[in-house]
Amino acid sequence: MQKQKKIMGLLAGKLASRFVALLIVALCALVPADGSAASAEKPADAALAQRLDAVLNKAVAEGRIVGAVVMVARQGQVVYARAVGMADAEKGTSMSPDTRFRLASMSKPIASAAALALADKGMIALDDPVTRWIPSFTPALAGKADPVITVRHLLTHTAGLSYGFSEPPDGPMALAEVSDGLDDPPITLEENIWRLATVPLYYEPGTDWKYSLAIDVLGQIVSRAGGDKLPNVVQELVTGPLGMTHTGFMADDPDLLAAPYVWANGKAHRMAETEIVPNAVSATRFQPGRALDEQAFPSAGAGMVGTAADYLKFLEAVRENGGSILKPDTAKAMTADQVCPILSQRLSVTAGKTNEVVAPGWGFGFGGAVLLHPEKAEYPAGQNTWSWSGAYGSHFFMDRANGISFVALTNTTPTGMAGPFAVDLARAVYGKK
Secondary structure: OHHHHHHHHHHHHHOOOOEOOEOOOOHHHHOOOOOOOOOOOOOOOHHHHHHHHHHHHHHHHOOOOOEEEEEEEEOOEEEEEEEEEEEEOOOOEEOOOOOEEEOHHHHHHHHHHHHHHHHHOOOOOOOOEHHHOOOOOOOOEOOEOOOOOEHHHHHHOOOOOOOHHHOOOOOHHHHOOOOOOOOOOOOOHHHHHHHHHOOOOOOOOOOOOOOOOHHHHHHHHHHHHHOOOHHHHHHHHHHOOOOOOOOEOOOOOHHHEOOOEEEEOOEEEEOOOOEEEEOOOOEEEEOHHHHHOOOOOOOOOOOOEEOHHHHHHHHHHHHOOOOOOOOHHHHHHHOOOOOHHHHHHHOOHHHOOOOOOOOOOEEEOOOOEEEOOHHHHOOOOOOOOEEEEEOOOEEEEEEHHHOEEEEEEEOEEOOOOOOHHHHHHHHHHHOOO
16 A cells, blocks of 8 residues: 555656536536535435545545545546535635636646647647747757657657756756746746757657656647647637636636645645745745736646636546547547657666656656556556646546546645545545555
């Protein structure tokens, strides 16, 4: 059990884890005012509700989670929906089905879907060089002339890029003043991508995996290929067709936006206007006000805001072979491993490397991690489950093999996305101890 929690904590930590011809019942109708698990038109699974309620109640009682909205769909039916805890503890505002959350890296799958939708329309190609769309994006690589980064490399985090929070404080990303998309510097998306292009690559594109700002670069390509600002293109291709009316690059109702919290030193505290949260290598710089700033550049990798009900619509669309946004083969490719077959051919076994990425038993698709070996990962979901998380304290998984979509949006970092909470929720969904 301890080994499992360590592995899943690693997965979730690095993750810092439609309407599809059917209409998902509105979340407001599913969650009663008292916050208890709700019943849909089809009776909810009482045993499932009991297990999930126990996990949520414990996390809130211990203060590890200030508030959360959790939803589960099985074979297209919502079987669990609950809002628990506080959206704003200081104001006494309870969590509700309508609460908006900062999605952080859970923005990545949505932006990736927009890029794949453009590919489905023939407007971009996955093997296009990035320079076709951003001619100035030519980061250098030591000992290699003119390395070629493709759209595919961006989608799979095999481009050779990095994140500032995964480098030492005096690393090249910090020296170039590149934003990770969680803070709110007074710069444009184009300016941030230009700064990123001045940072040398970590490896030759396509030969390794490193979590990075690649999806922010992809966002600029989506904007240029789509012929409009990034938020408008994402709305046209993904959130609009799916009826995700409360999801975008800025909170549509500030009064419904959850206050962010940090769990540290045994308790949760409200996030400051600028909050530096240490990690094993460096620190993550949060400026939560960017969710309310009309001038904030749209970060495809970390900048979206949304609701649990909206995100469930997105997961269900992908699960149901793309719904109205992607071709069936594209949706399946999105949630299939795209990285390990390549790395297994190129990584040296004698160098002690593994062709698994993120954590043992996991590969990576387009926009999220893919469960390759459930037993090795000690994860209760089915093979090829697709999963990711967000630094403000949220995570999801979509298990096509078992017909399950799961989303947990919380306002507490890092406990909402990493460690026992994420482990226990997953085990509760599958009835595992």
